[in-house]
Amino acid sequence: IVESGGQKILLKHNYRSEPALVTFYNALFAEIMGNSSEEYEAQFEELKMRGATPDVTPKIEFYFKALPEDDQLIIEEDGELATAVEAEAFAIRQLVEEMVNSDKYLIKGGAGARRPNYEDIAILLRTASNQLYYEKALRVGEIPYTLSTVQSLFLEAPANDIYNFLQLLLFPDDKLAYLALLRSPFAYLSDDTILLLLDQWEGTPFVHQPARALETAKFMATKELFERLQELAKTETVANLVSFLWYEGGYRNHLLRDSRYQVYLEHFDYLFELAVTYDRRGEGLVEFLDFLRPRLGGKERLDDIDPLKAIEQGVKILTIHKSKGLEFPIVIVANIGTTPSARSKPGWHEVEIDDELLLLPNHMPPIGNKRNLLYERDREIEKAMESAEMKRLFYVALTRAESHLLLFGTQNRSNLGEKGAQQNFLALFMETVNKLGGAINLKQHPIEDISTDELRTSITQSHLDKTVTQMSKSYLEVKENKTPQRLTYSVSEYTKGEREGEGKPLPTLEGDLLIEQFSIAAPFGTWTHAIIQSGIERGVESFSEEELLALLPSEITRLHLSATNLATLSASALHLAEGFLQGKLYGELKRGNPLSFESEVPFAFRTEEGIVVNGVIDLLVRYEGEVKVVDFKTDAYLNPTLHMGQLNLYRQAMERLYNLPTSSAVVYLRDCKQTEWIS
Incomplete structure (x- = not known):
């Protein structure tokens, strides 16, 4: 960036955290990051701090469970001993209950200090591999929580x-x-x-x-x-x-x-x-x-799925990567003893020579037990770079805290050893704390052993009494049975109430009889939209038969249509797509010198009623001072009033997103001249 004329700006003030926490960061990370001269190592400079919040006494605590001398399974009279990570999760659950029910962990409130709510607490994890243990512990304690990454979706x-x-x-x-x-x-x-x-x-x-x-x-x-x-x-x-x-x-x-x-x-x-x-x-x-x-029945993360949640309640469980840029009154950095799985050796090695990236495949046959000598040569450097990234991630985790910071870790066979400090937070933290001695203000606690019985849900008398009391109110007062309000809708669902009638007939297509015979109006429209999207993205206005069939929706593929019928449908879809791509409107939109020209743009919009509407805009064109939204229709009848609700929703969503005047129009692909802009 500097070489390109930019500037390196250092943000030396930490306005987020209480001064006691900043003092802790300064001592800890000055030792962790040191003064390395390597380019890939982060350089730490002492942070400046704001004033302290009255009546808030920051806590910096470390909960630790050492590896027992006998690492074998232990059976006691009252049941089997829980694993170390289960014991840690149980200790976190107890601590969360103490936080919301006592004055020990007060945080900044609107008019002074207050007790935290569940929503003020975040549990940060380096990886989500053990996340289910923490979910289970909170569920047993009936503590609400929300997740940034769901692993138990297919399990539950x-x-x-x-x-x-x-x-x-x-x-x-x-x-x-x-x-x-x-x-x-x-x-x-x-x-x-x-x-x-x-x-x-x-x-x-x-x-x-x-x-x-x-x-x-x-x-x-x-x-x-x-x-x-x-x-x-x-x-x-x-x-x-x-x-x-x-x-x-x-x-x-x-x-x-x-x-x-x-x-x-x-x-x-x-x-x-x-x-x-x-x-x-x-x-x-x-x-x-x-x-x-x-x-189903397995544990799997859906990293590509990031829904817009209508409501987030309870303790937040998220990975450190997802926490970047966020802040929380209370941060619990959990499972710091975890060591990410070692990466498998790749089938090639990347080498940069004269600004060119070369991919060098493994040797055939191997040389001794080495498949790629260049990979082995650069392996130590890659490990050092991964260790540097781990230190930066540890810094991100700790500095998310505003008022209180708590670290939890348990020893195991994989996080011990001479190189442990290069691989996991726990070894790195303990090594640094031992070097600093009394120079940092850190209170340490042991994580106690627990029985697996304590992790099981049970129906206690108090729980039954509470349930009966709550239910009795319903029996004493008869209320109207109300249907719960939905919080998420698709655009078509949200605006469906405004659609009625048919309208003026538009030009027919050769494939209309097939569309009606096989009830494929929707997938035919999807196919036409896909052709237009391909044309916009590739900058072309005509297509070969192979290109058209490559875009064919699966709903039509499954019909196993004859070659003649498929050619008829293909010609109809191409006719509609080319009518737009070669038409006057498309040319006018491009000549306006747009900043961006995007097709099939997904969006989510929260209405004034608090409802989240999900949709996809067919064509979004953004200019210097305005935005235009185009919605394609393959309908056989012209009736713009049917789509007014949908167009208004698109317009409101983009005006809110870009803060620019927005107009929207529906384009009937059977007759592209029939276009009316709404602003």
Whole structure:
């Protein structure tokens, strides 16, 4: 940057953290980062600090569990001893309860110091590999939390229950999906009833009814829900089907009934966003379930899915990387003893020579036990660079704290050794603390052993009393049964109420009969949009047959149309796409010297009612002083009033995003001259 004429600006003041914390950072990281001359090493300069907050006494604490002399499994009279990471997670849970229920960890409030809420506490992890232990500990303690990365999505019931319902929708003869549905919260049938229905199974669901009246009522309600879903599946997107089961199917209410289950509410955000991803790609329910099926029951991160959450409540659990740029009144840096898995040796090695990057493949055959001598030569430098990055990450983690900082770590076989300080936070921290001695203000605590019994949920008398008291209010006062307000919608869902009528007929297409015969209006529109998007991105206005077929949606591919029919549809889609790409409007948009010209732009917009609307803009053109939004329609009838709500929503969203005047228009691809801008 400096070589290109930029400047290096050092931010020497830390206005975020209390002075006691800044003093701790200065002592710790001056020792950790030292004065290395290597370019890849971070250089630390002493931070300046703000004034202290009245009535807030910062805490800097270290909770540590050493490796026991006998590292074998221990069985005691009161049960099996929990693992070290489980003991650490349990200690964090106890500490969080103490924070919100005592005056020991006061933080800055609006008019002085106050007790923290759950939302004021963040648990930071170097990697999410052990995240499930901390989730479980908080769930057992009925402590609400929110995640930056969900690992348990496919492990827990919500995704599995919704998958089984949708699986039965596609494959009505799937006996396992049928039985799982009947046992799920959608039906809640007893085991005895399910066994009887299993004996009567003939390959079709909802044929035989239970004998008992109460079970019959639940069975018939589930059957009705299934039949409604069957009708919706004929026209709705995958995201709308998932949303229907979550809200109108009652699954959200099931989770709200018990505070222990409410932590799973955000699983819907991830499932919905995942479904939206498949809708955007023009893929359907089959592909969506194909993705879910092999992952059910396993632990997997969805790094590519980052939903916009309508509400975030509770303790925040997130990776240090996700915490960059954020700040929290109380930071718990957990699991600092973890060491990331060693990277496997690559099949090649990257070498930069004269500003050119060369890829050198491994030797064939190996030279001794070495597959690539250049990789072995540079290996120590790469390790040193990884160690430098670890130190920077440790700095990021600790400096997120505003008032209190707590570190938790347990020793194990993998984080000990001479090179431990180059690989994990725990060894690095302990080595540095030992060097500094009494020069830093650090209070240390042991992490105590616990039994696995303490990690299990149990229904105590106090819990029963609390539940009965809460339920009694509902019995004493009859209230109107209100449907919970949905917090996320697609654009088509949100504006659907404004659509009615047909309008003026537009020019017909050669493929109209096929579109009607195979009910493929939606995928045909997706295909046309994809052709236009390809033309905009590549700067072309005509396409070969191979290029068109490469963009064919899977819904049409699965029909196995004859070559003649496929050619007819292809010609119709190309006719519409070329009509825009070679038309007057497209030329005018390009001649306006746009700053950006983007197609298929996803967005999320929060309305004044607090509802989050997700959508995709067909064409977004941004100029110096204005923004233009174009929405393509392959409709057979001209009626702009049908789409006013959608256009207004796009316009409001982009005006808020860019703070520029925005106009929107619907373009009927059957007649591109029919364009009216709304501003």
